[in-house]
Amino acid sequence: MRKKVIAGNWKMNNDLQASENLIVELKNLLLNNKANCEVIICPPFTSLSEASKLIDGSEIKLGAQNMHFEDSGAFTGEVSSSMLKSAGCEFVIIGHSERRHIFGETDEMINKKIKKALSAGLKPIFCIGELLAERDNGTTNDVIKRQTLNGLDGISVDQIKNIIIAYEPVWAIGTGKTATPSQAQEVHSFVRSLISDKYGKKTAENVIIQYGGSVKPDNAKELLSQNDIDGALVGGACLKADSFMGIIILA
Numbered sequence: 001m002r003k004k005v006i007a008g009n010w011k012m013n014n015d016l017q018a019s020e021n022l023i024v025e026l027k028n029l030l031l032n033n034k035a036n037c038e039v040i041i042c043p044p045f046t047s048l049s050e051a052s053k054l055i056d057g058s059e060i061k062l063g064a065q066n067m068h069f070e071d072s073g074a075f076t077g078e079v080s081s082s083m084l085k086s087a088g089c090e091f092v093i094i095g096h097s098e099r100r101h102i103f104g105e106t107d108e109m110i111n112k113k114i115k116k117a118l119s120a121g122l123k124p125i126f127c128i129g130e131l132l133a134e135r136d137n138g139t140t141n142d143v144i145k146r147q148t149l150n151g152l153d154g155i156s157v158d159q160i161k162n163i164i165i166a167y168e169p170v171w172a173i174g175t176g177k178t179a180t181p182s183q184a185q186e187v188h189s190f191v192r193s194l195i196s197d198k199y200g201k202k203t204a205e206n207v208i209i210q211y212g213g214s215v216k217p218d219n220a221k222e223l224l225s226q227n228d229i230d231g232a233l234v235g236g237a238c239l240k241a242d243s244f245m246g247i248i249i250l251a
């Protein structure tokens with residue numbers, strides 16, 4: 001039985017004060033409604049170390065939204081895995097569609113980032129997902145297969161246990177268009193079959209596969225009740241403590 005994982009990707013939102021306010025509100029809500037799932041927040045880099053102090057003693061876990069695959073050096077504007085570790089992160093989102101499509105990240109870069117994150121003791125939340133044009137021309141599975149297998153190239157059966165996969169159809173991100181529960185389930189089950197082929201059935205059954213793309217309290221229940229949907233990677237709806245909590249209590 002897989003425990004559900006609800007993660008909030010804050011994206012480029014919330015300065016330090018707004019981050020503190022949101023975390024304090026969420027912590028208070030969680031005191032009154034115990035979560036049955038794992039709860040992760042991924043604030044921007046500038047709020048991570050303060051967030052790490054604020055969540056101490058609560059059930060909230062901390063993740064970052066990106067990292068570089070090198071250890072250090074002349075990479076202006078980038079942040080390394082050890083910096084994230086020292087800021088208190090346990091997780092890091094890797095290969096989000098906004099990184100792929102706005103910042104040009106390739107499967108190869110994403111694979112290097114996953115390997116570096118794991119070697120630093122961070123757990124990657126590895127994002128995959130097709131564009132609308134790819135869904136429309138019937139190549140969703142090809143894209144998902146390519147992204148999954150390239151991203152996991154050289155990853156061992158022991159390492160996959162520390163990776164969360166997040167399926168986020170790009171056309172559903174920030175658009176208010178959610179994949180229907182059955183559309184999402186179909187891809188999740190396909191991803192699990194890819195993991196099963198590569199790592200074996202038992203390992204595949206334990207891998208967490210989150211859904212992301214316009215998840216809200218009013219559509220989360222049906223999505224989360226699908227066999228292969230093990231949680232959500234939430235964007236817009238995680239920016240308000242009550243709507244994020246509204247999803248957490250359904251998991």
Ligand code: 13P
Binds near residue numbers: 172173175234236237
């Ligand atoms: P929205 O929930 O705003 O669609 O964003 C999803 C997402 O990209 C989470 O990583």
